Amino acid sequence: MEKLINDFSFGLFFWQALILVVLILLLRKFAWKPILDSLNNREEGIKNALLSAENARKEMQNLQADNEKLLNEARAQRDAMLKEAREIKEKVVSDAAAEAQAKADKIVANAQVIIENEKNAAMVDLKNQVATLSIEIAEKVIREQLSTTEKQHKLVEDMLADVTLK
């Protein structure tokens, strides 16, 4: 310890302090500040570049996702449209069929009505003709059967025979 104290040189201490303080101040101004600033700037630059690259990547991804979405939407729309078209087609076809059926039914019904009417009219006509014919035939038959007086008497007698008194 005595040796250390004996070896301690105040002059050296003084110079060391002076040199070190001046060196710290000089280097701080001329070296450390610009060096650290540049390092910081560089690191910031790298960080920003990485960040923007990441952003660009994300944007790209978003874009791709958007595209995909649009494509999917378009596809879905197409499918929907096709489906709709198919439905419309089917509907049109079925409607048309139903309408045609209805029309046909109606025509048939009309035809039946008309036929019925015609038939009725024909029947009436036929009946009239048959009646007329029958009357004529009956007239001729009656005229034939009652052409003589005996025949007339015979009829009356037959009729009277049928009549029974109760």
Added chain:
Amino acid sequence: MKKDNIVKILLAVFIVLFSVNNYAQEYGVEHVDNEDTAVHEVPGKIDTKEEVTEYIDHHLQDSHYFNFFSDGATGDHYGFPLPVILWDNGLKVFSASKFHHGESLVSLDGATYKLYHNKIYKTNSEGTITYGEDGFPTNARPLDFSITKNVLAMLVVSLLMFIMFKSLASAYKNKDIPTGFGRVLEPLVIYVRDDIAKPNIGPKYRKYMGFLLTVFFFILILNLFGLTPLGINVTGNIAVTFCLALITFIIVQFSGNKHYWKHIFWMPGVPIPMKIVLMPIEVLGMITKPFALMIRLFANMTAGHVVVMSLLGLIVVFQNWIAGPAFFGFTLFISVIELLVAFLQAYIFTLLSALYIGMAVEEHDHHPKDHSEDIPVI
């Protein structure tokens, strides 16, 4: 590619060690002087344990000369003297060459100065050194503001750092990524920021980056310089580490928020008698933290130098063909470890400084209001 690099590094280490080795044999020679006579003898070879110890002692100390090596046979020194600046009833400036490596006395304005064991003492006209009971000289010492070897090394390192980091700073003006040597410095700067400052200080780290970065590189480069054959030992000097720790201490105290001071003087969440007991302990803790910083750096660097040089000294002491390569191998091994320690100590000093600053600026908003869990982990 990687293998090539390893080979290169090993080669570089080898070259450094070779030069350290040569240096150890040549440089120390001049300092071998006799404690009893206190006269600088014409140096011979370093070949005894005492001389090696003496040499290591001198190496660890600061010096008024910057010697690269000396010629033991002729006593010539190859290097240059540094200016001596004394404050002793007025400013006195002269070249250290006047001391002739301690052989001559310097008389100036009626006072006589003697360079003895790398320190300047005031003596009588004959240059007599008197010793106290503890074995240290009792002669008066003038305030020595000399530009010593360590001061010169610090100035060179400061200049180097300024040039390096200024160029790194200006490299960013043109492009985002530095080229050349900046590529080596940038990861270190980022390391200090991301692994030392941010996790320990938190969001306010930016304010302390100047101090942390400067201290980190200052210690690191001086540590590394200490491994070169230049023979400087700045971070293994107690005055230097004291100054570094003192600055940390000052910064910590000035950044302390009210929670920090409250924890020291009126510990929340403990009974009042405990508060009174804890107060001096906490105040002591305030001082022991930077004190540990100072001792840790000093002891680690000094120990490293002592070990490396002792192993080299053993080569000289044994002087045979088996010990030489064996201790050379040991030295190589320890030098590689020292390389690691150079980084480690710079890191630890900076990390602990950051930690202490972090403790001082920490916000306690997340604590429950009754502070029942507010007892800090020591």
